Structure formats: C-alpha cells, structure tokens
Amino acid sequence: MQVNEIMTPTVQLADPNMTIRDAARRMRADNIGALPVGENDRLIGMVTDRDIVVRAVAEERAAGNTTVREVMSEGICYCFADDDTEGAAQIMAKHQVRRVPVLNRAKRLVGVVALADLSRAEDEVAQDAMKDIAEPSDKPRR
Template sequence: MTAHAEWIAPTLSVAEAARKMRDHKIGCLPVGENDRLVGMLTDRDIVCRAVADGADPATTKAADVMTKGITYCFEDDTVDTAIDQLEAKQIHHIPVLSREKKRMIGILALSDLALRGPQNLLTRVSQLASRDSQTSATH
C-alpha cells in the first residue's frame, strides 16, 4: 500500500483536487468530513461528472462529483480479501484503515498489488486490470 495518503475536504474545488492529483501523480483522492471518509474522487469522476457535463471546475466541489460511500479494507486483512473487494466493486484503489482506530493509514492500489504483491496473485490482479480496460474500451 501507499502509506500516509492524504484526503481532501468535500468542499475542495474540482480544479484544486485535479491539481493535487497532477502534482502527486495519483488518480484518486479520498474525501473526508468530520474525521470520516465519505467518498472517493477519481480522475474519471472529474472527467465524466464534471468536465463532460460542462461544470466549472473552479466552483464545482469535490462532493458534487465524487463517488459517494467508501469501500475500504483493514490493515490486517489478507491481500486476498482486499482483491475480493477491488474485484466486487470494480475499483482500482481502496483506503486501508487501522482496525483499532478506524483511521486511514494508506491506500492500496491495483498497481501496488501488480508490482509488489505476492506472485501467486499476479494472475488474478492481471485479470482484474484487463477486464477493467476491456470494459472501459467498450463504453
């Protein structure tokens, strides 16, 4: 996982969020409010829900275009459990929470698993990534 992932407030503008993504070379940002995760803002959310609809990125807020709700795993979950959740939700990133305090301690990305995950799971991760790219290509 990528440790020390930061989150953004739901009131942050889409333009500011996009700059954070660009500057940190990332494709998603967890969105938090009142010390709790409330959603995830992805580069795809920005393109499909803001840009494609003609929204002004300077005034549109992250909350307006983010994916609501949050899928997460705990730091002591197995890699298989995390992959199951990525697969079930067809997502590429999942926040990792400490079980004790339920606070975000990092983000696990499909790319993390492909590059540093157990060799025996490489085929499963590759199939998930391949299915996503095939689905995206047809839409």
C-alpha cells in the first residue's frame, strides 16, 4: 500500500512569521496537533502543540509576540506520496514522530501521514514497524 492511499491530502502551511496564538487557533479550528511550516515555497519545519507549550508557554513567552519560527522543530523528516506505508512507518519509528509531511517527487507538500493513518492501513508490515514509534526514546518527540 502506498502513502498516498492513506494520507490526509488537505494540508495548510503555517507561515514562520505568524504568531503562535494564530497557529494554535488554526490547530484548534482544524482539530490537529501539528502544522507544516513553509517559506518561499519550501517546507522548513513543523510546529506542534507540544512545541508551543514546551518552548513558549513554559517559558512564559507572549503568544501574541512569539512567532512560529521561534518554536518550530527544524530539520523535519518526510516521505514521498508514492512510498510504501512500511517506509513511512520506518521513518516515524527512526525519528520517534507521530506525523510526517508527504511530498510529491517535485518536493511539493501534498499531504500528511499520521500514526492514526498507519493504524488504519491494512498493511501488516507497516503495522509491525509502527510498534517502534511508540517505544520510549531518549530523543525529544516532535
């Protein structure tokens, strides 16, 4: 099974200069926990609800003055839409993340695949690889 068969295809990019308040409101409105961040037609990071809490709220930073760029996770991992689901699961396990942006071969964002998407896949190999994602790690989660 390919990633494009299970991914969520509708994805909005967050602007790195938007405030974390606006990002959090978008997450609330869309009932999601992460937004890919794009600049100059390139994917430059991800901002999660956890990023906002740990890197801004816990440090008492003002939600109206703190930008997404200041709290986002950089160096993101991704997969391609035509990759198999096992490959996506292995990327998630390796990086201990629960969601991964999906790109087409022109490196344009076309979706997001999440742990929940993999759990619904009827791909036994992907589900086995998925078990590693939930394993505790020394790395901080994104």
